[in-house]
Amino acid sequence: MRCILLDDDPFYLKLLSDYVQRTPGLTLSGAFTAPEEVFSLWSENPPDLLISDVEMPGVNGIDFVKSLPQRPLVVFMTSFPEFALKSYEVEAADFLTKPVSYDRFLLAIGRVRERLLARNLLMGETTLPAEDNYFFIRTEMKYVRISYDDVLYFEALKDYVQIITGAQKHVAYLSLRGLEETLPPGIFIRIHRSFLVNRRHIQSVGPEEVAVGGAVLPLGMSFREAVTEQVVMKNLLRK
Numbered sequence: 001m002r003c004i005l006l007d008d009d010p011f012y013l014k015l016l017s018d019y020v021q022r023t024p025g026l027t028l029s030g031a032f033t034a035p036e037e038v039f040s041l042w043s044e045n046p047p048d049l050l051i052s053d054v055e056m057p058g059v060n061g062i063d064f065v066k067s068l069p070q071r072p073l074v075v076f077m078t079s080f081p082e083f084a085l086k087s088y089e090v091e092a093a094d095f096l097t098k099p100v101s102y103d104r105f106l107l108a109i110g111r112v113r114e115r116l117l118a119r120n121l122l123m124g125e126t127t128l129p130a131e132d133n134y135f136f137i138r139t140e141m142k143y144v145r146i147s148y149d150d151v152l153y154f155e156a157l158k159d160y161v162q163i164i165t166g167a168q169k170h171v172a173y174l175s176l177r178g179l180e181e182t183l184p185p186g187i188f189i190r191i192h193r194s195f196l197v198n199r200r201h202i203q204s205v206g207p208e209e210v211a212v213g214g215a216v217l218p219l220g221m222s223f224r225e226a227v228t229e230q231v232v233m234k235n236l237l238r239k
Contacts, residue, residue: 001116002045005031006038006061007053012077012098016051019105024138026109035064046070049112054078073115075108106138107159107173114178135183137163137172144170148187152213153197154179166213191227192220205232 003026005016013031020028029047032038035056041047050072052061065074077096093115094108134147150165156176163170176196180188188196191210195217203211205227210219219227 001025001049001113002027002029002047003049003051004029004038004041004047005051006033006035006056006064007077008033008056009053012053012100015100016077016105019100019102022102023106023109024143025113035059038064042068042070047072048116050074052076055080073112075112103173104159110138110173111175111178114175114182137170137174146170148184148198149200151188151198152201152215153195153217154188156194164213164215189227189230191223192218194218199231202231 003020005013005020005028007013007016010033013033017028017031020026029045030038030041038050050065052065052074054061054076055078061076061078065071071091074092075094075096076092077098077100079098093112096104096108133149134145136143136145138144146163146165150167152164152166154176155162155164157171159173160171161174161176161179163172176190176194180190180196183196187198187200189199190196195210197210197212197217201213203213205211205219207224208219209216210227211217
């Protein structure tokens with residue numbers, strides 16, 4: 001994924017450049033202190049991602065993104081959190097408040113990758129091969145392969161997702177919503193705003209809970225009808 005950095009502060013340009021170079025799958029296409037420098041590169045080879053400051057001399061980063069001929073995936077960063085709501089005007093993938101740690105940067109990149117995958121799937125540029133019954137996550141500076149069949153459930157933990165398998169627990173910089181949009185259909189179902197479970201491992205469904213792999217998880221009221229219909233009634237033996 002090709003990335004451009006835009007910030008009038010050389011310190012943050014250097015910091016973010018180091019973060020990009022440390023992150024597998026990211027390529028730095030340029031680091032600029034002024035928006036006009038970005039325009040020349042944009043017309044020749046638009047990047048996949050723009051990471052931009054919001055407040056710069058004479059220009060607002062959000063307004064600058066609006067002026068681009070081709071809207072990129074964008075992550076904003078600023079020392080002023082009050083700009084966060086305004087960033088949604090350009091559907092920003094994330095909003096970073098300075099100072100930016102590397103862990104928080106990785107979380108933002110995870111959200112960008114979710115957006116990019118979803119966009120490519122909608123455009124027919126990427127498919128999930130039927131024979132691929134596994135996925136990779138990045139956790140603790142390495143990539144871990146996990147089989148879909150081994151996953152009992154995913155649990156949202158603030159800015160992270162915990163992946164529970166029969167033998168292990170993994171924590172990854174992902175969002176539950178992004179997972180729900182990109183995982184193969186028909187395997188997992190949302191039972192609660194914080195839980196996405198593997199249908200194949202559901203042992204019982206009660207009025208307020210779902211038993212999965214020995215764990216008893218809450219069943220949200222707004223998800224109860226879908227779980228009952230798609231998991232229970234669909235496979236209920238009758239006379």
